[in-house]
Amino acid sequence: MKLIECPRDAMQGLDHFVPTDLKIRYVNTLLQVGFDTLDFGSFVSPKAIPQMRDTADVLAGLYLAKTKTKLLAIVANVRGAEQAVAYPQIQYVGFPLSVSETFQQRNTNKSIAQAFAEVGEMQERCVGAGKELVVYLSMGFGNPYGDPYSLDLVAGFTEKLIQVGIGIIAPSDTVGTSTPEAVETLFRHLIGQFPQVEFGAHLHARPGETPAKVQAALRAGVRRIDGALRGFGGCPMATDELTGNLPTEEIIQELAAEGIALSIDKEAFQKAMTLSAGVF
Template sequence: MKLIECPRDAMQGLDHFVPTDLKIQYLNTLLQVGFDTLDFGSFVSPKVIPQMRDTAEVLAGLDLTVTRTKLLAIVANRRGAEQAVAYPQIQYIGFPLSVSETFQQRNTNRTIAQAFIEVADMQQLCVESGKQLVVYLSMGFGNPYGDPYSSAIVSDFTEKLLQLRIGIIAPSDTIGSSTPEAIETLFQLLIQTFPSVEFGAHLHARPGEARVKVRAAVRAGVNRIDGALRGFGGCPMAADALTGNLPTEEIIQTLLDEEIALAINQSALQKALMVSSAVF
């Protein structure tokens, strides 16, 4: 099981700016826990996401000498991808491609058709620079805008991404609307239809919902799950303020209860939870 810790997602919507040195301290602590990947920052316009304006400075302060954790940076367009691939420390570039036309335009100021063109360009950039592109399918479990949605649409998006040789695709529950049944059904369909793709679960949940959602993803065969300590973050556009990321500590306990082996340093995890109190 690959655990993806997402402090970038957790921090990006905060009203207060987290000082760069505190971000560095927090991320360096997270690097010792044993996560597969750290979604640590983003290369987007500081006018849109001011919290991440110091991503390059944060990256320079990370101690990557004694960690197996890989780094992922989120981008919103080709320009951001060009910035991100220039850093040898970053292995993964993440891009949110929405199943909802309305949300794609709200999120990246592009139509879905335009976004697919950019995905192709970014994939080429990643191939040329030795990076791997991770595509998040935003609104992957429905949307509040009345745009068409079905598992067949998600499957169609996946087929198009596979044609571009995208190897990691993460359906994302942007507004926390998924049910355990919907999670299990969608991932079973995708995993059976596209066995060569690594599917990740980027889910949001209200308090008390995380464990049943994790168990549903596990039953479906998912082996890559995103979370954020204490469940902070989530989509700033979600109407429900209680809808956040899956709390990483709950993901870990649920997986351990399911007898799934995890290479987690528990003392480092507890230290990260303590530092998170200062960040949030």
């Protein structure tokens, strides 16, 4: 089971700028917890996401000598991918590809067709630099815009991504509208069709919804889940009212209840929980 902690997703929609030194302290603490991967920052336009304008400075301040946790950075285009792959410390580059045409335009200012073309270019850059491209399928459980949506549509996106060599695909519940039934149905559909792909669950939820969504993902065979301490964050491009990430502490509880043990350093985890109150 891979648990992905997402301080970038948690912070990006905040009104106040989190000082760079505080970001560094927070991410360094998270690096000691034992997560598989940290979605720690992004190389995107500072006008679009001003909170992440210091990602390169944060990266320079990270202490990576005694951690097994890998770093993931989000990008919105080929230029961002070129920036990200230049850093030896970053193992994964993440790109949000929307199943909804409307949201692809809102989120990255391009069409789905243009985004697919860029995925091919990003994949080339990643392979050339020894990195792995992770594609998030935004609006992976439907959308509020009336754009077409079906299980087969998501499967079609998946098939195209496999054709260009993508091995990690994370359907994303961008606005928190998925039900546990929808989560289980989609992942069963995808995992059954494409067993060679590592599917991740990047879900958003309202308070109280996390346990059922995690259980649904596990029943479907998901073994990669994204979360954020205390459930902070969400996508600032999706709606004005932010729906939070799955609280990492609740994910860990659910995994434990299912008998899935994680090698989490409890002391470091509590330290991160305490520090998160100051960050957010």
